[in-house]
């Protein structure tokens with residue numbers, strides 16, 4: 310089975326707990342993910358809202374160092390810096406895309422943004438839940454700052470995908486207005502089905518669709534069902550809803566492994582095949598499943 314997952318927090322879990330990315334007891338280990346081929350995994354460096362300035366950029370560098378160290382220890386891990394590498398992956402390899410969750414890692418500097426790019430970052434979630442130098446998240450609903458405007462322009466120039474998961478609605482629409490390229494929500498579900506503020510309204514989803522972007526389904530039970538206690542069937546309900554909005558070429562996976570508790574029936578990266586089988590039993594064609602689990606994200610990064 311093919312897999313392209315837009316978001317996990319495993320890198321920071323490994324950094325803070327001193328665990329190996331390759332072999333561990335977390336929700337995602339590279340060793341377990343190697344069952345998929347091709348497998349492309351976005352590894353986010355999550356910068357908590359209390360890290361700013363030097364401490365934010367140090368955390369980024371420590372996590373990027375960890376990924377590079379793991380890649381040198383385990384040749385199975387291939388750092389994807391160039392889109393052409395995705396098509397060259399072979400069986401038994403993990404195509405690892407470095408991403409950043411919270412633009413605080415830029416510490417308000419375009420030079421630092423270029424440093425992130427040089428280290429391999431290909432997607433940045435502009436905020437976490439609070440506000441940072443770029444704008445406001447869902448818990449601090451501010452709009453795009455003057456630095457944020459410069460940053461998204463530079464991200465477009467560098468071909469770094471702009472990820473609006475966690476963004477406040479004001480920030481979301483301000484970024485849509487300031488940019489012309491595709492937009493991503495790497496790990497968000499539908500607010501029509503579950504009223505959590507981290508989820509996307511239908512209008513936001515359709516805007517991302519019209520701009521040729523991507524939305525990754527998040528496995529967080531609180532985003533899948535009001536009151537939590539979600540299962541694979543809830544993940545499917547969100548997929549079905551987005552598909553009903555014309556999301557066949559938009560929908561992707563954004564598991565959030567190691568950043569969230571998981572729904573009933575899902576234990577980690579090893580469960581992806583089970584989820585695909587569930588989608589198939591609900592009537593999704595093989596072609597549609599391939600799009601959701603791999604092709605849509607792959608096409609997006611090929612074109613970026």
Ligand SMILES: [Zn+2]
Pocket residue numbers: 410474475496568
């Ligand atoms: Zn997140």
